[in-house]
Structure formats: structure tokens, C-alpha cells
Amino acid sequence: MRRAVVAGVDGSPESLAATDWAAREAALRGVPLRIVHAWLWQPLDVPIVQDREVQTQSANTVLREAETRVSDRHPNLSVTAEVVPDTAVSALLAEADRAGMLVLGSRGHGAIAGFLLGSYGQQVVAAATCPVVSVRARGTVAREAEDGGEVVVGQQGGAQDSDAVLDFAFEAAAARGATVRAVRAWSLPPIFAYSPGSMRLADEAGGLEPFERKALEQALAPWREKFPAVPVIEHVEIGSAGQVLLSAAARAQLLVLGRRVRRSPIGTRIGSVAHAALHHAPCPVAVVPHA
Incomplete structure (x- = not known):
């Protein structure tokens, strides 16, 4: 930048x-x-x-x-x-x-x-x-x-969905000699979301949590390669994304979140997770727009 x-x-x-x-x-x-x-x-x-x-x-x-x-x-x-x-x-x-x-x-x-x-x-x-x-x-x-500490970043969706957010987090961590804690929160899908196709990928990964861990690992791979000196902690936890991120960021230097760029009938929105973080996180919060 x-x-x-x-x-x-x-x-x-x-x-x-x-x-x-x-x-x-x-x-x-x-x-x-x-x-x-x-x-x-x-x-x-x-x-x-x-x-x-x-x-x-x-x-x-x-x-x-x-x-x-x-x-x-x-x-x-x-x-x-x-x-x-x-x-x-x-x-x-x-x-x-x-x-x-x-x-x-x-x-x-x-x-x-x-x-x-x-x-x-x-x-x-x-x-x-x-x-x-x-x-x-x-x-x-x-x-x-103080340098060091952690930059906590929320990751969701596929690898490309979080490119801009992870780029910002890794660059911030590299600048201050910090560790990236990449957080992926997940929850059990509602019963109507189950289908043979949607569950096949989870079954191949060994279950829902291993599937989530693999998704996070894949999203982080290019950024680990680009920033090899930045230590990374992979944090996968079941629960509300807002609560999981706020807990992880309790002692962080910076919390980094994404905001999908889109228009709704009632105007622009920041999303419930970013809204919770902006109100309650004790550390600075970065909201990164992405497609």
C-alpha cells in the first residue's frame, strides 16, 4: 500500500x-x-x-x-x-x-x-x-x-472471498512484527440446508469441523507464501462469528474484518459481525471492503 x-x-x-x-x-x-x-x-x-x-x-x-x-x-x-x-x-x-x-x-x-x-x-x-x-x-x-502481539482476522467463505481481508491483515502483522490469528467461526447448518451434494464435501474432509479447517488452510496458503516471516495461528471454533472474534481479539493489537461491497434496497450495510466488533472490540478494528 x-x-x-x-x-x-x-x-x-x-x-x-x-x-x-x-x-x-x-x-x-x-x-x-x-x-x-x-x-x-x-x-x-x-x-x-x-x-x-x-x-x-x-x-x-x-x-x-x-x-x-x-x-x-x-x-x-x-x-x-x-x-x-x-x-x-x-x-x-x-x-x-x-x-x-x-x-x-x-x-x-x-x-x-x-x-x-x-x-x-x-x-x-x-x-x-x-x-x-x-x-x-x-x-x-x-x-x-509494543510491537508483536496478534493481528486477528476473520475469514469466511472460499479462498478468493477473503483475499483483500487477509492481505490487509498480513501486511499489518508484517509491519509490526505480529502474529496473524486467522479465525474461522462455524455453526451447524439448519436441517433444511442438508443435501447429498452439500454434505459430500464435508464427509470427504472427515466431518464438518475438518472441512472448516481445510477451508481456512486453503485460504491462508497464498498469504503464508507471500509473508513467510509472519507467524500464523489457525483458529477454527464453533459458535457465533461475532462472539468468537470478540473473544479472540480480547488482547489483540488489531482486529480485521471484511465487508462485502453490495447495495441493498435500504442502502449500504456493514453486517452484523462488523457492527458488533465496532461497538465492543477493545482494540482497533479494520473493516476492509471486498467483492
């Missing part, structure tokens, strides 16, 4: 934590960092005093604080910063089209508390054309300060 890592900031502690994480990631990967703050002057139709100059200065201050913070910690990193005159979602999605990775701050657990950049974050994750990483304020800096 040669394109820049982009960090979206809004002045909150969460966005500053995201900027710290993005700066370290850019330094590890040897790519530039771009910091953006979306701000658009929109006079309110209410009887209160609004000072455009003051708000402009405030937006610039948010940007300068983040830029100075990064420059002090990573003096050799190439950094650009810009106030983008647009709404948050439009600005961030436009940045995603040009970025190698987009990094946003995450606010706490649960739908009531909200996450990412308020209600905008989910829209960005669901529609961005590049991987989006959600970073929490608490615990992230200390955890990322």
Missing part, C-alpha cells in the same frame, strides 16, 4: 487517539499521513449569535493541534493537513477514494453511546472504498506502543 493513511479529526480525544494510531501506522508502512478536518460554514436559522471567523479559527486550531502532535512524535513522517469545506460524510468518503486507509475515532460501547464520529461513522464504514479503521481513545496507545 503506497497511498497515504488518512486520519479524520474533530478535536475530540477519540479523534486524537485515531491520529496517533494513524501516524504510527503510516510510519510502520513507510507512507505519508494526511490529516483532515471536515468543516462547512452553515448558518443556523435560529436567533443566536454566529461568528464565522471564530468558527473558522476553531476549525484551524483543531487541525493544527493534531498536526503538531504528530510532528512532535514522528519528526521524519511526511504529514499534510487540511480543513476540508464539506460535510463530514462527504469529505471522508472522498478522502477514502484516494487513501490506502482511513482512520477514525471511536466513542465507547453500545448503540446508545454511539461510536466513531457520531452517527456519521457508520455511514463512512459502510460506503468507503478503502479499509476504515476505528480506534478507541482508552488503551489503544499503550497497546500499540
